[in-house]
Amino acid sequence: MGGEQEGIKRTRMSLRHGFYAAQGLAEDELAAIKALAEECNRYEALDLKLNWSTLRGRSRQETNDFLYYDHGTLIGYLPIFHFNTQEAEISGMVAPQWRRRGIFTTLLEAARKECQRRNVPSLLFIVQHQSASGQAFAAALHPQYDHSEYKMKWEAAAMPESLPSSSMHYRQAGVEDLPDLKSITAAAFQMPVEGVDWYSEEAIKYSSRTYYLASIDASIVGKIDVLYDAEEAYIAGFGVLPEYQGRGYGRQILNWTIQEILRRGQSNIVLEVSVDNAHALGLYTSCGFKQLNSDDYYRQTI
Numbered sequence: 377m378g379g380e381q382e383g384i385k386r387t388r389m390s391l392r393h394g395f396y397a398a399q400g401l402a403e404d405e406l407a408a409i410k411a412l413a414e415e416c417n418r419y420e421a422l423d424l425k426l427n428w429s430t431l432r433g434r435s436r437q438e439t440n441d442f443l444y445y446d447h448g449t450l451i452g453y454l455p456i457f458h459f460n461t462q463e464a465e466i467s468g469m470v471a472p473q474w475r476r477r478g479i480f481t482t483l484l485e486a487a488r489k490e491c492q493r494r495n496v497p498s499l500l501f502i503v504q505h506q507s508a509s510g511q512a513f514a515a516a517l518h519p520q521y522d523h524s525e526y527k528m529k530w531e532a533a534a535m536p537e538s539l540p541s542s543s544m545h546y547r548q549a550g551v552e553d554l555p556d557l558k559s560i561t562a563a564a565f566q567m568p569v570e571g572v573d574w575y576s577e578e579a580i581k582y583s584s585r586t587y588y589l590a591s592i593d594a595s596i597v598g599k600i601d602v603l604y605d606a607e608e609a610y611i612a613g614f615g616v617l618p619e620y621q622g623r624g625y626g627r628q629i630l631n632w633t634i635q636e637i638l639r640r641g642q643s644n645i646v647l648e649v650s651v652d653n654a655h656a657l658g659l660y661t662s663c664g665f666k667q668l669n670s671d672d673y674y675r676q677t678i
Contacts, residue, residue: 390448395482397490398443400436405443408450412469419472422504423527423669426467427457429584429605439490442483446474454483456490459574463675464491467502475509491678498677505670519674523650526657528665530634530645544628546636549587549599551580557587560599564615587613588636590629597625600633609637611647630663 398405409431413424434440444452454468466487470479491499501519503510549557554575562569579585585603589596597620601613611633616626637645649656651670 392443392445393447394445395486396443396445397439397486398434398441399439400434401431401441405441405450406431409443409453412450412453412471415471416469420507420509422507424467424469424504425502425527425671426455427603427610428607429603429610430457431455432605433584442486444470444479444483452479452483454480454487456487458491458494458496460571461496461573462571463498463500464494464496465500465502480513488678496678498675501674501676503672503674505672511672514672514674517674517676519676522673522675523652524670524672525648525650526670527646527648527668528660529668531664531666532643543592544597544625544632545591546588546629546632547591549580549589551577553587553589554580556589556596557599560596560615560617561613563617564598585612588633590625590632592620592625598629600629602633602637604637604640604642608644608646609640609642611645614647626659627663630659634663 401409406428409426413426416422417424431441440456440458442454442456443450451471451474452469454466457465457467459465464487466484468480468483488499499519500522501514501517503514505511505524554577557575558569558572561567561572561575575587580587584605585601588600588602590598590600596617598616599613600611600615603610603612611630614626614630616629634645637643646668647660647665648671649660651657
């Protein structure tokens with residue numbers, strides 16, 4: 377029965393032609409997206425940003441992925457990454473030989489309508505800095521430049537230093553820690569706590585993201601998130617409470633996290649950081665991270 381169902385899925389894929397909106401992504405769709413990304417990366421020497429752990433865990437009750445086919449072959453793809461109520465992140469790609477035919481415009485308009493339906497106030501376009509085609513398309517939309525981020529990768533030769541503080545303790549966060557996750561994020565990133573809406577009971581229980589809390593004695597000092605994937609471990613949401621900053625706790629938390637990721641069998645460790653955050657850049661560099669590329673973010677009100 378399972379083989380028969382897979383055969384039906386492949387037949388449906390081979391019959392697709394033109395625009396297709398997906399609710400959740402099947403393995404053959406993920407494989408086609410990966411192949412298209414590799415083709416586009418080779419063509420422009422890029423490393424397009426696609427959050428694979430998020431793509432693999434897509435809800436089948438939401439439309440977040442827009443695909444375009446030529447007689448069963450995927451030639452265009454645009455995902456929505458909707459992590460908070462303020463914005464939806466947009467990236468995408470079209471096969472080199474199929475560009476300038478309105479395919480990406482079709483995908484974008486469908487994504488825009490879906491975001492309007494959800495009352496998302498703005499789109500945040502992610503464009504790799506060195507992508508000539510991506511920058512040209514973004515310029516044609518006349519968006520507002522928002523910020524840029526470096527993607528950094530940990531070099532295996534740079535082992536994390538030993539952890540000097542025996543009083544620092546770490547644990548995986550649970551549902552009962554949701555208030556702390558939200559309040560630490562709000563304080564560390566200087567934002568209202570009501571704006572931190574991406575932590576939920578569902579995210580704690582079912583997401584591929586693991587949340588860690590660091591404490592000294594009984595006091596929580598910071599948090600860090602890791603998205604574990606077969607291909608990489610992605611560090612995000614790293615924050616230390618303001619009253620504990622400047623004491624070296626951030627370095628200890630980061631080095632412990634690297635060791636924890638290695639202990640779990642993953643050595644491909646990446647993160648992203650704002651190009652304007654000199655302090656964080658210095659910390660990451662000193663802990664063995666090297667810059668791979670940069671992404672520019674452009675905002676457009678819907």
